[in-house]
Amino acid sequence: MNNYQSARQQYSFEDIYQQYTPLVHGMLKRLHIHSNHEDFLQAGYIGLWLAYQHHDSEKGPFPAYAFLRVRGEMLTMLQKDANYYDRHSFSSNDQxxxxxxxxxxxxxxxxxxxxxxxxxxxxxxxxxxxxxxxxxxxxxxxxxxxxxxxxxxxxxxxxxxxxxxxxxx
Structure with missing residues (x-):
């Protein structure tokens, strides 16, 4: 077996939020996100919440799982934004x-x-x-x-x- 405990067993979400805020902010820089910071921060915190809710200690440590979920939520949002802008042309001469x-x-x-x-x-x-x-x-x-x-x-x-x-x- 492993020595890891579920994050929910050890900490409240408020503790996790405080501890992993640098991870969420750092992911903005790592993914080179230069606009819509608040939206991407929200997506990162949703990823952190999902990691907190679904972490299985038998599959590995919480920090690695949190990293993947935060990154995954931000990448998903980036992909959705890219698809939206590809499918909707915006022009200053709309008329x-x-x-x-x-x-x-x-x-x-x-x-x-x-x-x-x-x-x-x-x-x-x-x-x-x-x-x-x-x-x-x-x-x-x-x-x-x-x-x-x-x-x-x-x-x-x-x-x-x-x-x-x-x-x-």
């Missing part, structure tokens, strides 16, 4: 995409504006131009509306763009 979208919609052509160009196209190519340019529909939606494949709609697009390029030049 810019909405403004661009509004400006784009304000100059969207109508059928009357496109009429001179539509005369040069086949019926199917005209369908694509109107659905795409006027109604801003993607190929899959146009295909569903006319009960054709997406590849067929892409063919309409290819033909329409080729003819329009010749006409515009």
């Amino acid at each position: 810019e995409p909405a403004q661009v979208r509004i400006e784009t919609e304000s100059w969207m052509p109508d059928v009357d504006t496109l009429a001179p160009y539509l005369n040069k196209l086949s019926d199917r190519e005209q369908r694509w131009v109107i659905a795409h340019a006027v109604h801003d529909q993607p190929p899959r939606m146009i295909a569903a509306n006319y009960n054709v494949s997406v590849e067929t709609v892409k063919g309409w697009r290819k033909g329409a763009l080729a003819k329009l390029r010749k006409y515009v030049k």
Whole structure:
């Protein structure tokens, strides 16, 4: 057997808190945490509490277990923060995409504006131009509306763009 006793058998949590505060603060430096100190300190103290609650003296001494739990809670929080910032982009120009979208919609052509160009196209190519340019529909939606494949709609697009390029030049 071993000579270790459970931390709960020897000390109150207040004693453990006082004794292991340097460990929690030192872990901030060891993990190079430069922001959100209070949040990470809280995570460290939660790790210390969990170590205090779950320590099994048969598996080893409390100091090593406390070190692992404090470090583990802080690393978990670092990982969660990293995942959050990876998945949520923050920008000082958060309003810019909405403004661009509004400006784009304000100059969207109508059928009357496109009429001179539509005369040069086949019926199917005209369908694509109107659905795409006027109604801003993607190929899959146009295909569903006319009960054709997406590849067929892409063919309409290819033909329409080729003819329009010749006409515009």
